[in-house]
Amino acid sequence: MADDAVLDAITNETKEEVSQDQELKERKFSWQKLRRYDSLDIESRSFHGPHHDHHSKAMDWSTIVHLAFQSIGVVYGDVGTSPLYVYTSTFPNGISHNDDILGVLSLIFYTITLITLIKYVLIVLRANDNGEGGTFALYSLLCRYAKVGFIPNQQAEDHEVSNYELEVPNGRVRMASWLKSTLENSKFAKQILLFATMLGTSMLIGDGVLTPCISVLSAVGGIRIESTKVTQDMVVWISVVILIVLFAVQRLGTDKVGYTFAPIICIWFTFIGGIGVYNFIKYDPAVAKAINPYYIIDYFRRNKKDAWVSLGGVVLAITGTEALFADLGHFSVRSIQISMCCVTYPALILAYTGQASFLRKHNDLVATAFYKSIPGPLYWPTFVVAVLASIIASQAIISGTFSIIQQSLSLGCFPRVKVIHTSTKYEGQVYVPEANYLLMVACVAVTLGFRTTTNIGNAYGIAVVFVMTLTSCFIALVMIMIWKTHILLIISYILIIGSVELVYLSSVLYKFDQGGYLPLAFATVLMTVMYTWNSVFRRKYDYELKHKISPETLKEVVANTSLCRIPGLALFYSELVQGIPPIFKHYVANVPALHTVLVFISIKSLPISKVPVKERFLFRQVEPKELNVFRCVVRYGYTDVQNEQEPFEKVLIENLKFFIAENLWLSKNVQNNNVENDGDTLDERHVEEDQSEEFERQIETVDKAWHAGIVHFIGETDVVAAKGASVAKRILIDYAYTFMKRNLRESEKVLDIPHKRMLKVGMTYEL
Template sequence: MALETDQQDPARGTKRVVGILQRHDSLYGDAEKVSSAQHHGSQDNWIRTLRLAFQCIGVIYGDIGTSPLYVYASTFSSGISNIDDLYGVLSLILYSIILLTMIKYVFVVLYANDKGDGGTFALYSLISRYAKVSLIPNQQAEDAMVSSYGLDIVSAPMRRAQWMKKNLESSKVAKVAIFLLTILGTSMVISDGALTPAISVLSAVSGLQQKAPQLKQGQIVLISVVILVVLFSVQRFGTDKVGYSFAPIILLWFLCIGGIGFYNLIKYDVGVLRAFYPKYIVDYFKRNGKDAWISLGGILLCFTGTEAMFADLGHFNVRAVQISFSFALFPAVSLAYIGQAAFLRKHPEHVLDTFYRSIPGPLFWPTFVIAVAAAIIASQAMISGSFSIIQQSQTLGCFPRVKVLHTSKLYEGQVYIPEVNFALGLLCVIITLAFRTTTDIGHAYGICVTTVMIITTILLVIVMLLIWRVSIWLIIPFCLVYGFVEFVYLSAVMYKFTEGGYLPIVIATLLVVMMAVWHYVHVKKYWYELEHIVTNEAMRQLIQKHDVKRISGVGFLYTELVQGISPIFPHLIEKIPFVHSVLMFVSIKHLPIPHVEASERFLFRNVESKTSRMFRCVARYGYNDKLEDTKEFAASLIEGLQSYIEEGHLITDIQVQETETQTTSIADSNTRPHKAGSSTVYIEEALTANETTGLTQPRISSYSAHSSGRISEEQSRKIAEEKQFIQRELQKGVVYILGETEIKAGPNSSFVKKVVVNYMYSFLRKNFRQGEKAFAIPRQQILKVGMVYEI
């Protein structure tokens, strides 16, 4: 932060501004290093956009693109009672895709991205930047200085947005509600990661029965299970190497289903095009009543994968998705549904295997192979999406630590989590063996899709009010139309709760409870440390009381607290009154943005005094950033520390020069003039101290623009010595100090709190990865400090 400096005018006894002095003895110095990198999609030209439009076909449309395999079978699970019902169902399918997928998501929701990233978590992060809805009080003013943190300034209506912000920040209920909605949405998407492979692969493989009718359903299920086991087994290799083959395969799939659909339309019944007249929807409900409402549970499968399309936005841009959807997916999928309806007008008895029955004979085997490949690609996208969501949830502090492996050097978003992969694979196999048909799996699938859609609508309305500041007269019809349609679909699929619909509810409930428990204790632990923070004065007294000695090497003490020194440190000193020659209190902090530039990663500040060689460092990451390995992290941190020392010595040397060259005093008792060559330096000795954070920094009144040669030489010498000292200590060894905190509910806590903290959280903590495994710290370099927190 730049400070205006003043110069005393002896004649008038007043001060006048003479220049700007950069303040380095704070976290602000590093915070101002703003890179010139622009956010996602800022320099896209049309050639790059068209290339991205082609590539995203293979990544984000696998799920929604394979839905023609099973929609009619799930909708007419008991057969077609009236041939005219095909008009109503086809009309519902077409207008559901147009209204929910195209208009809502492709042309509205995609613009609610977080610097190019999409999904429920991105919406939550976007809201968190504009309003302090996070339950963890670790916001810092310096965070807003990060280049990619930038907040859009929209002119009107400002008053309503301020009202919205004030109410969100002041209401604990609102904060908890938004958080619960977010983790419920992420839990449903994770459930989707187990259901998509099951329904996609099973529906694709079932086509074998057309050419091999002797195959029983049990055999089809076993073949599907083998494919699923192979699919989950190869996840550890990542999708980067085969990613470019996805787009041609899915594009070929679109050409197949679109071409076959057009062929069936011409051959069987061109009259099905009248389904574009929405009156047939009304006739369908009049004719079938409750049965029509129940059938919505099958119809909604036509837009499964819509939320995944938004969640996988990260490596593309909005324009690329809009182009590929409008000119590739929508025509192909629409023709597929239209062609199948035309086929069923002549062959209604084949409704349970419509897709493969409607394929012309010579095209069967090529289409079957492509269908299986497309189903695998659709499954791959949802599995990878589940990994990314869990990684993001972990950065929020609402998921236990798991091992996150980055499988691509090109795309940071491609990750692999062994524990989650095993759990999803096992669950997917169990679902396939237990349900055996796509109809029952479809009931479970539909609940995931509609629940996430409703949550997205709620969060999007908050974005409209708080960030976009859209007119209320546009928001009201948006809420009424989409709220009504999505709740009707949800009610229809909930009717089949006992026939498979319970599955995602059970999975999501377990995930929500686990995430809520973990985050609850995480927040309580943070507040405990914040309330027992160690100030600078307490640090001095602690060091003097225990006569702390310095030993060789560099020590990194990890803490989640960003406002000061954790109570772990005095506990360590009481047991072992030795600290390393260079001690660094390191806080890993995740900002509510996708990425933080490397040049803006670290914030430094001295602890206790400038000569103590103890520092605080906040290492900031976006929720999609990769955490470096220990060697790379330590090297980057030391490099940043040396830069900080080089910049931060300016004020220190001025203060030393002030002491050495003190000659006289003037009327202002707080200010002394000092000769430095032909220049005069004025230093105000008053220090500002923040007892909450324990941070102290000098307040500069004035500083001459010209420094003497002796100061520069002294400054350069001290900087060089300090950097050499740190480098020598680094070569002597690095020790990572981790707090092994045991969290217990206080003796006066309620029964529920004791169960949550002492049993549920303790179980999760013992059965997931510990800190050293999550940070990949070598065991021989770890020093653990045990401590009990009563919350």
């Protein structure tokens, strides 16, 4: 009965579409265009299902406000707890001149304003990929605009996906065209772009290890000021326990965690802002003159090299800013802009100003400036909130790490891991169990190994500035190629933002041997993993592309009378878009039996965040139609989760039926158009009856095959280095990649295929 209802719906939909002249013209034009630029071997066409809207609904203000509130608890914990350790890290040897405080305050003010507010909130957030942020979101924008990716799976039909097209302004195209052409024609430039993307991703994940360590250690260490019985060992172990609990609650999801943490961070911002105002009024209101950048010049003139080295401490004031962009997919641009401008930015400026006023009168207390500047009655309440806030500080970068791993996974740059959507109300909120546990182990190891915030701070600065610098490079490319920004604005951005970040980068690299090597070590390990996986992934795809089965060979194989056709529907999975993978011929050679209906499915990731469900499937039918063989490309964005709402096979069958219905509708209207143009007196009613019978026969065949049972065929390919390969290639393929493949999730677990109806077809590729 359910299938009859589906068939009736399809038939009614077809009748409605035929009655709409305008829809007919649009669909006919689209169909003819796809026939000219068909990428499924000349015969495929995109199918959008029933009527769909290409424009997503605007987010209402109540949702924006809710997300803005949530973002306070998820995004700003890291940058919000920086006042705990910035002045301590900037003056590790004490304050030599009272005016140095004004110079550092001025540096902090302009750094937060320039990098956090102007660069990220006003510029970088605009470079989102349909609501997604992070290094891979920027890379996907460039891949969509220029052919800089290494996997040759681009299709003309991809540009018809609602989210795919880039809206670019007119004019200033000469430089954009030149840069685009340069990137497309240079393999070295493509490799540099991919390398930079992987490096930024690795550094951000490394940042996710260091943030919890320094934040929690800094906050818990405050207890030693009021209690001399507490030793540093006790502080370390308390921090370890807190970190384990923090990672344990990640499985609850960003939605629940955000609503739990947001009130605490709001209280934290209220405390540090209020205490800042109190200290500003009580000790030295004259520090307001630090808004004059002259004090920065004076600070460098007086301290020279020491001032440059101290920038490694100042930069900690903007730690967590990259998470603001990486976590964008969990929220929205407007919500993050509101929460930053209305809550976070004012509270931070007041906190740093208040501490500067306190230090002007107490130069000797810089090592414990934050806790010593707290008024007596507020000490313990502030300490408790500080510990809670430091726990939450880790949440921002952890959430960002989950998002960027999901993006890199979908673009073939990360080994297979499980991605769980944790919110049915808000898109983009994900949890990656494997990453969560590995981060927890790394955080505990770093905390036990370093034990103090000094060396962790040195390592932390390198990770932060490296990611920011790479983001600026990508933004410059986006400005030139996609936004086509005026050249003077691009030069201004590079000279101002770029030069500031390079100065900070040179400063943090100076402390490489004092703990700064740690994020680079993390990045090296992660880069090795990502490069190995991506390199072999591309080699496998190239091998399948080179050895694919042509449409003519497929017809010969399927039409072979020696093959037995058994009842049922067979789904053959592959990542290959252009052609049938060689593993099918290997299967037929060993098992001379095929099901009634065959569907070759290519799972493909597009360089966009999401693909609407109704635009996800591309079908073609292999001629002659009596063979009942179909090709299908299933397209996902890098934030889409497969089988999230209903079983994949059910959605596939429904879209297959819609494709058959559209085939009938298109062919009928083309023939009718030919009759009108040729003046033929052919009996149109007879033609329609034949086509309706053909339509009913195909639908009936699909239904019978569906009820007879679905079998999922998974190509379980092993890869080995070809004979005569170099030692490096053998290590890459035979050892590194094989080790990762055997110790990570199998493909059927990622696709969520029922084990009872799954068959694996093994084959070895010599790469």
